[in-house]
Amino acid sequence: MSGGRIVAAVLAPHPPHLVYAENPPQNEPRAECGWEELRMGYERLRRALEPLRPEVLVVLSPHWQTYIGTHFLGVPRFESLSVDPVFPNLFRYRYALDVDVPLAEAICARAEAAGLVTKMMRNPDFRVDYGTLVSCHLTRPAWDLPVVGISSCRATAYYGADVMQEQALALGRATREAIEASGKRCVLLASNSLSHRHFTTEPAIPEDMSQERITSHAQYLWDMHVLDLLRSGQTRRLWGEMRELVEQAVAEADAGALSWLLAATEFPDAPCEIYAYGSVIGTGNAVAAWLEPAPGAAEEATP
Ligand code: 2X7
Numbered sequence: 001m002s003g004g005r006i007v008a009a010v011l012a013p014h015p016p017h018l019v020y021a022e023n024p025p026q027n028e029p030r031a032e033c034g035w036e037e038l039r040m041g042y043e044r045l046r047r048a049l050e051p052l053r054p055e056v057l058v059v060l061s062p063h064w065q066t067y068i069g070t071h072f073l074g075v076p077r078f079e080s081l082s083v084d085p086v087f088p089n090l091f092r093y094r095y096a097l098d099v100d101v102p103l104a105e106a107i108c109a110r111a112e113a114a115g116l117v118t119k120m121m122r123n124p125d126f127r128v129d130y131g132t133l134v135s136c137h138l139t140r141p142a143w144d145l146p147v148v149g150i151s152s153c154r155a156t157a158y159y160g161a162d163v164m165q166e167q168a169l170a171l172g173r174a175t176r177e178a179i180e181a182s183g184k185r186c187v188l189l190a191s192n193s194l195s196h197r198h199f200t201t202e203p204a205i206p207e208d209m210s211q212e213r214i215t216s217h218a219q220y221l222w223d224m225h226v227l228d229l230l231r232s233g234q235t236r237r238l239w240g241e242m243r244e245l246v247e248q249a250v251a252e253a254d255a256g257a258l259s260w261l262l263a264a265t266e267f268p269d270a271p272c273e274i275y276a277y278g279s280v281i282g283t284g285n286a287v288a289a290w291l292e293p294a295p296g297a298a299e300e301a302t303p
């Protein structure tokens with residue numbers, strides 16, 4: 001098999017509010033509207049991904065938290081109801097998710113060979129976390145692609161961001177190698193917000209956008225700094241500043257998803273496309289991606 005590669009590397013935040021505001025048939029609560037900028041950004045991302053003909057979504061989620069090692073979804077299909085523990089008023093979502101088990105096993109095996117503690121999740125009744133579901137839904141609402149789901153092993157909390165980064169480096173390399181060997185065209189999703197301090201009370205109407213804003217200017221400045229680094233392709237600098245980002249902006253990058261994305265793509269120096277930035281209950285969120293040039297794009301650019 002040949003031609004396996006990462007066709008897109010996406011920062012794909014997962015506030016359940018965005019699914020709520022879209023009113024898809026899978027979600028029980030109904031919304032009037034809300035968070036349009038982020039939702040329209042996801043819409044533009046979806047259009048940009050289409051010509052790349054992706055075959056698998058590979059997602060690392062902060063809300064699948066494992067305490068001993070990194071786990072991988074390892075059952076061909078998961079079906080259930082997912083209820084957000086903090087926002088059950090917004091997200092009660094019926095899902096059916098197909099898993100690319102062979103690719104998950106291949107990444108798992110390579111990660112283990114690189115020295116990480118790993119485990120395949122073989123429990124068919126396992127409830128898939130809302131971070132995985134929301135990022136996948138917003139990237140591919142048709143649910144017509146299989147998913148590789150990867151947990152966050154909480155190394156930042158146990159040891160510190162430096163250990164998280166070491167592990168993300170090994171996991172990113174393992175992911176890249178396994179994808180290349182698989183022959184498949186994969187989209188990587190780092191499912192996380194940037195600054196992550198949120199308000200502890202909700203407006204009476206959750207989608208009342210007159211109440212939505214970033215929690216603090218300090219958080220906003222961090223978010224803008226990260227966007228600057230992404231847009232100018234300074235990913236090694238972003239890697240070097242990850243600890244400060246996590247500590248000072250309470251960033252959800254503590255989960256390792258963004259570091260894993262950077263490592264798997266070997267620290268791109270090309271500009272990252274920012275599709276949207278917006279706050280959700282005070283947190284900072286960017287929809288952003290590095291895309292492989294679409295087939296034919298190079299020829300089209302040539303006069
Ligand atoms: O998990 C989340 C999040 N990361 C950001 C905002 C709101 C809710 O949930």
Ligand code: FE2
Nearest residue numbers: 014062131252
């Ligand atoms: Fe989150």
